[in-house]
Amino acid sequence: MFDFFTKVKQMTGLDDKTGKNDTLSMQALGNAMSVAIQKFTKCSKLENDDNFISGKIQEIGELSERFRKYVNESINQSDKLSKYAEEVVIFSVACADSGFTKEELLDFLKLTLEDAKNNKADTEKLKANISGIMAELINIQNECVQYSNNIQNNARSMSSHVVNELEDREFKQRVYSTTYKIGAGAAILGTTASIIAAPLTGGASLAIPLVESIVEGGLIIAGTSSAIAIGSKYASYNCNNEIVALNSRLIRKRDELNTQINLLNGDLSSIIHESCDILNFWDEQITSLNELAVKLEHYNNQDKERPSRLVTLTIQKKWNNVNRECKEYNRTMRAALQISNMATSD
Incomplete structure (x- = not known):
């Protein structure tokens, strides 16, 4: 201007x-x-x-x-x-x-x-x-x-895939555990039935220790049911080891993530x-x-x-x-x- x-x-x-x-x-x-x-x-x-x-x-x-x-x-x-x-x-x-x-x-x-x-x-x-x-x-x-x-x-x-893996393994372990119990029960019934069919004097003395060995050790000797029970118990054992390892991995990952946060x-x-x-x-x-x-x-x-x-x-x-x-x-x-x-x- x-x-x-x-x-x-x-x-x-x-x-x-x-x-x-x-x-x-x-x-x-x-x-x-x-x-x-x-x-x-x-x-x-x-x-x-x-x-x-x-x-x-x-x-x-x-x-x-x-x-x-x-x-x-x-x-x-x-x-x-x-x-x-x-x-x-x-x-x-x-x-x-x-x-x-x-x-x-x-x-x-x-x-x-x-x-x-x-x-x-x-x-x-x-x-x-x-x-x-x-x-x-x-x-x-x-x-x-x-x-x-x-x-x-x-x-x-x-929000991690480790959590998903862990929960997947736990789900499978529950399935294996249930399968083992069903298989073991079927095997017990089959074995017990064969024992009961034996002469009364010998069957009664064998039934109790045999059932205990089946329940405690997972030792099944009754055909297909016994095989399912043994496989399920073994798979459940492996799953448990994986769960322990995944839990340790999850804790490490959490600590690393908190450090980054x-x-x-x-x-x-x-x-x-x-x-x-x-x-x-x-x-x-x-x-x-x-x-x-x-x-x-x-x-x-x-x-x-x-x-x-x-x-x-x-x-x-x-x-x-x-x-x-x-x-x-x-x-x-x-x-x-x-x-x-x-x-x-x-």
């Missing part, structure tokens, strides 16, 4: 491209961003045959893609906010210059106020997006902790913690925009009142900082994304 924009930029240092105005908060934000992306990449590459945990890893991978999309959107918004900050500083300088008429300032004021409201709305959307991602990460973390507690108390609550939760906690810094950055920008809108609304409603030199200097200083922070945000975010792309391609 004004011919002196370029000159004002030089006066206020807005055309500085040396990067000397980097702030510690932006450095911390860049580190937080890099850590969050690295942790996301690490979590997304995990593999696990537990159905529940593999499902959570897939959800984390989807959130990782949303997070990267969010970062690119935030860079675009930060770029817009940086350019807007330049306009705000230029407006504050113009307000202190008596060479500009009230009408000119009022026109610029209305445009600046409208842009403040639009930028505030867009920035609040960014804040809501990162808050939503954080909420979903916290939910996944809580579900993983609950799952870890459940399998610690009952290893069979794991703890590591996963640690990475999720790191992402959530670092995301708080990103959230705080946009909170600060919303606060700055809100404060500016209040000031601009005041002067927009007071057509005859011109902002004081002190007010314009305060706005200038504040929004010079916003401009530098947004530019540095863009640099740090792009660098973090580049590092992440390199790590992903390895």
